[in-house]
Amino acid sequence: METPVIVAIDGPSGTGKSSTSKAVAAKLGLSYLDTGAQYRAMTWWMLSNGIDVDNAAEVATAADKPTIVSGTDPSAPTITVDGTDAAGPIRTQEVTAAVSAVSAVPEVRARLVELQRSAAAAAPNGIVVEGRDIGTTVLPDATVKIFLTASAQARAARRNGELNGKEAADLAATQAALVKRDAADSGRKTSPLAKADDAIEVDTTDLTLDQVIECIVTLIEEKRAAR
Numbered sequence: 060m061e062t063p064v065i066v067a068i069d070g071p072s073g074t075g076k077s078s079t080s081k082a083v084a085a086k087l088g089l090s091y092l093d094t095g096a097q098y099r100a101m102t103w104w105m106l107s108n109g110i111d112v113d114n115a116a117e118v119a120t121a122a123d124k125p126t127i128v129s130g131t132d133p134s135a136p137t138i139t140v141d142g143t144d145a146a147g148p149i150r151t152q153e154v155t156a157a158v159s160a161v162s163a164v165p166e167v168r169a170r171l172v173e174l175q176r177s178a179a180a181a182a183p184n185g186i187v188v189e190g191r192d193i194g195t196t197v198l199p200d201a202t203v204k205i206f207l208t209a210s211a212q213a214r215a216a217r218r219n220g221e222l223n224g225k226e227a228a229d230l231a232a233t234q235a236a237l238v239k240r241d242a243a244d245s246g247r248k249t250s251p252l253a254k255a256d257d258a259i260e261v262d263t264t265d266l267t268l269d270q271v272i273e274c275i276v277t278l279i280e281e282k283r284a285a286r
């Protein structure tokens with residue numbers, strides 16, 4: 060049996076980590092884990108349970124309370140909190156605005172990193188894990204490490220494109236919010252958003268999603284062939 064392949068995909072928000080990771084995992088028959096969804100799930104639980112998310116001590120004390128379960132099928136990823144489907148609620152503006160503060164708390168990270176390593180160890184053929192610290196901290200021995208980037212303008216335009224004209228999209232405000240969240244995620248003390256020394260950087264600004272997927276599939280296949 061072939062050794063499972065472990066792929067770490069990190070990068071700032073809106074660089075295409077989720078779309079790319081899901082597609083790459085599906086193409087190669089691997090499992091898929093969205094670690095950002097787990098930090099969002101923890102944040103949603105904190106907000107729903109009256110925890111002051113700006114009080115790190117309060118967040119730390121509560122960090123072991125919610126039961127967060129991620130489904131790792133790339134064609135239908137799921138996330139539940141205490142048995143309730145959280146896929147919708149974790150994407151609200153309220154959660155997005157609070158998630159950087161919650162994810163900066165070391166007790167939150169310790170709890171979720173444990174879940175992430177267990178998911179990687181349990182994946183039969185291997186897994187694509189996406190986030191901010193996968194290559195540096197969660198899975199430092201990953202077979203392939205990718206760090207996706209894209210200009211702030213391109214990322215803001217992609218995010219506004221998701222609205223499909225449903226809301227008046229203010230590109231400058233979207234861009235400012237992305238840049239602010241990246242600064243908080245890069246600036247925290249415990250495993251900040253960072254490129255691992257041995258990660259391959261892929262700038263997706265001028266690439267289509269299909270081109271990025273193809274590029275990463277090729278990088279993984281090259282690594283597999285060289286083992």
Ligand SMILES: Nc1ncnc2c1ncn2[C@@H]1O[C@H](COP(=O)(O)OP(=O)(O)OP(=O)(O)O)[C@@H](O)[C@H]1O
Pocket residue numbers: 070071072073074075076077078079095217218220221263266267268269271
């Ligand atoms: N190369 C690309 N070209 C154009 N659009 C893209 C590209 N990659 C991703 N997108 C689009 O950009 C948006 C953001 O992508 P995605 O959610 O995958 O990014 P992300 O890095 O996972 O973001 P976050 O960290 O905020 O969860 C989506 O609408 C996606 O379809």
Ligand SMILES: Nc1ccn([C@H]2C[C@H](O)[C@@H](COP(=O)(O)O)O2)c(=O)n1
Pocket residue numbers: 072094095096098099158159162163189190191192193240244
């Ligand atoms: N490995 C990770 C993944 C995510 N986070 C934090 C920082 C992000 O702003 C937030 C939401 O992630 P997204 O859904 O935008 O991918 O979660 C982290 O600290 N470490």
